[in-house]
Amino acid sequence: xxxxxxxxxxxxxxxxxxxxxxxxxxxxxxxxxxxxxxxxxxxxxxxxxxxxxxxxxxxxxxxxxxxxxxxxxxxxxxxxxxxxxxxxxxxxxxxxxx
Amino acid sequence: xxxxxxxxxxxxxxxxxxxxxxxxxxxxxxxxxxxxxxxxxxxxxxxxxxxxxxxxxxxxxxxxxxxxxxxxxxxxxxxxxxxxxxxxxxxxxxxxxxxxxxxxxxxxxxxxxxxxxxxxxxxxxxxxxxxxxxxxxxxxxxxxxxxxxxxxxxxxxxxxxxxxxxxxxxxxxxxxxxxxxxxxxxxxxxxxxxxxxxxxxxxxxxxxxxxxxxxxxxxxxxxxxxxxxxxxxxxxxxxxxxxxxxxxxxxxxxxxxxxxxxxxxxxxxxxxxxxxxxxxxxxxxxxxxxxxxxxxxxxxxxxxxxxxxxxxxxxxxxxxxxxxxxxxxxxxxxxxxxxxxxxxxxxxxxxxxxxxxxxxxxxxxxxxxxxxxxxxxxxxxxxxxxxxxxxxxxxxxxxxxxxxxxxxxxxxxxxxxxxxxxxxxxxxxxxxxxxxxxxxxxxxxxxxxxxxxxxxxxxxxxx
Numbered sequence: 001x002x003x004x005x006x007x008x009x010x011x012x013x014x015x016x017x018x019x020x021x022x023x024x025x026x027x028x029x030x031x032x033x034x035x036x037x038x039x040x041x042x043x044x045x046x047x048x049x050x051x052x053x054x055x056x057x058x059x060x061x062x063x064x065x066x067x068x069x070x071x072x073x074x075x076x077x078x079x080x081x082x083x084x085x086x087x088x089x090x091x092x093x094x095x096x097x098x
Numbered sequence: 099x100x101x102x103x104x105x106x107x108x109x110x111x112x113x114x115x116x117x118x119x120x121x122x123x124x125x126x127x128x129x130x131x132x133x134x135x136x137x138x139x140x141x142x143x144x145x146x147x148x149x150x151x152x153x154x155x156x157x158x159x160x161x162x163x164x165x166x167x168x169x170x171x172x173x174x175x176x177x178x179x180x181x182x183x184x185x186x187x188x189x190x191x192x193x194x195x196x197x198x199x200x201x202x203x204x205x206x207x208x209x210x211x212x213x214x215x216x217x218x219x220x221x222x223x224x225x226x227x228x229x230x231x232x233x234x235x236x237x238x239x240x241x242x243x244x245x246x247x248x249x250x251x252x253x254x255x256x257x258x259x260x261x262x263x264x265x266x267x268x269x270x271x272x273x274x275x276x277x278x279x280x281x282x283x284x285x286x287x288x289x290x291x292x293x294x295x296x297x298x299x300x301x302x303x304x305x306x307x308x309x310x311x312x313x314x315x316x317x318x319x320x321x322x323x324x325x326x327x328x329x330x331x332x333x334x335x336x337x338x339x340x341x342x343x344x345x346x347x348x349x350x351x352x353x354x355x356x357x358x359x360x361x362x363x364x365x366x367x368x369x370x371x372x373x374x375x376x377x378x379x380x381x382x383x384x385x386x387x388x389x390x391x392x393x394x395x396x397x398x399x400x401x402x403x404x405x406x407x408x409x410x411x412x413x414x415x416x417x418x419x420x421x422x423x424x425x426x427x428x429x430x431x432x433x434x435x436x437x438x439x440x441x442x443x444x445x446x447x448x449x450x451x452x453x454x455x456x457x458x459x460x461x462x463x464x465x466x467x468x469x470x471x472x473x474x475x476x477x478x479x480x481x482x483x484x485x486x487x488x489x490x491x492x493x494x495x496x497x498x499x500x501x502x503x504x505x506x507x508x509x510x511x512x513x514x515x516x517x518x519x520x521x522x523x524x525x526x527x528x529x530x531x532x533x534x535x536x537x538x539x540x541x542x543x544x545x546x547x548x549x550x551x552x553x554x555x556x557x558x559x560x561x
Binding site: 001002004005008009011015016018019020022023024025026027028029030031032033034035036037038039040041042043044045046047048049050051052053054055056057058060061062064065066067068069070071072073074075076077079080081082083084085086087088089090091092093095098 | 112115118119122123124125128129132133135136139142143146147150151153155156157158159161162165166168169170172174175177178179181187188191192194195197198200201202203204206208209215216218221273308312313316319320323324326327328329330332333334337338339340341342343344345346348349351393396438440445446447448450451454455457459460461462463465484513535
């Protein structure tokens with residue numbers, strides 16, 4: 001088994017545990033923004049797409065990489081945008097009164 | 099800059115990005131700090147993207163920039179959709195996320211083949227299969243939510259066996275590739291089989307199960323990104339994917355609990371049988387209906403009202419009229435709260451977002467477990483477009499298909515009012531005994547128009 005795999009597995013297990021602990025604490029009020037925010041964060045795969053397309057190894061890999069850049073970057077931009085819009089809508093009784 | 103130093107700087111930027119991601123999720127624990135979480139998430143992602151553009155491996159920037167601009171061009175309209183369209187937008191973004199993870203895995207395979215180790219091949223195979231099935235599954239989910247495809251479950255005899263065979267075929271192809279990574283046509287076949295499985299996975303699932311499915315797809319999309327991190331040995335992807343996967347997984351568990359169902363039950367469509375047994379239980383019983391004027395009279399005289407919204411409110415776009423009702427009643431000194439069932443709507447938290455959009459303060463939106471004790475001291479429980487989540491049979495009738503599902507105890511209020519188009523059963527096709535109770539008043543009509551008439555009546559009698 002490659003050494004990289006083991007170190008990646010460590011990172012994965014720790015991150016998943018941390019994720020469980022963090023997300024358990026997210027108020028159910030915000031479950032929709034939670035989903036759009038994690039989507040936006042997950043769109044970080046765009047960095048892998050940039051490397052694949054940018055290395056320009058074969059025509060196929062470059063084209064696939066470019067499509068992946070478009071798809072994941074649209075998630076990043078759209079995900080943050082809609083999360084931001086949703087969260088701005090959440091106001092308390094006190095904040096609402098002038 | 100020398101390449102080694104550049105690589106180190108990029109690695110540090112990724113570590114900084116990971117810290118930002120974790121803080122973003124941490125600050126999402128309350129609405130007060132959530133905005134800060136989004137900002138740190140945006141900064142973290144921007145840092146990582148910009149740093150990657152300076153990676154010495156990246157040779158041609160022109161096309162990359164064009165792809166990024168196109169992506170932003172698609173992302174901005176998708177970020178500006180109406181709040182009622184958020185479930186389908188979310189499903190679509192799962193599809194995009196899973197698609198990019200799958201495409202990168204496919205590119206990695208074609209670049210590497212035939213010099214791919216067995217271990218790498220297994221990783222790539224799994225990653226591409228999960229990414230591909232999540233892609234088509236999410237497209238189907240988005241189609242159902244947008245109502246391009248029928249929301250009802252589409253089932254046929256022997257479906258589970260066929261679906262599982264397709265999944266088994268995909269896994270068998272991965273195993274074949276592990277031993278023969280040079281079989282590029284087998285790889286292509288594996289992708290196609292996975293795409294087909296994704297369609298078969300979601301097609302049988304009905305609209306009411308969408309909150310679970312959308313969470314599950316979220317989880318798959320996250321885990322496919324994490325697996326891609328393993329393939330590319332990229333820790334930032336492993337972390338982001340694990341966080342996203344964990345989030346989707348927790349939401350799926352919460353949704354399943356809120357429906358008293360197991361994952362397998364949702365995925366392998368046990369609701370098909372339910373409709374048959376529910377249909378024969380139906381019998382002629384009388385209901386009491388009331389006009390907007392009568393409803394306004396009772397609501398106006400109440401001191402405590404709890405509104406239970408459901409998907410029907412979203413369909414009728416009634417949330418802004420509901421806000422007017424909330425304002426009118428609050429002005430008279432009536433204590434108005436909203437009871438939010440975890441699976442009300444089509445995705446986790448759907449109702450909260452719609453009501454927040456209509457400017458209802460979030461401290462009035464109360465979760466099921468917290469509000470259920472309050473119904474007994476409530477004058478009126480007003481149900482708008484919700485059905486199964488208020489069905490007392492879930493609590494009392496062991497023969498009911500939804501027996502054991504946690505519900506909003508609206509039947510404990512002194513008066514129950516239900517705004518409903520007609521006497522049709524809910525999505526699960528289950529009869530709701532709530533409608534035949536003596537203290538229940540049925541308000542027949544379109545939710546938006548009916549709430550509007552109640553508001554007018556309240557205004558008229560006030561002035």
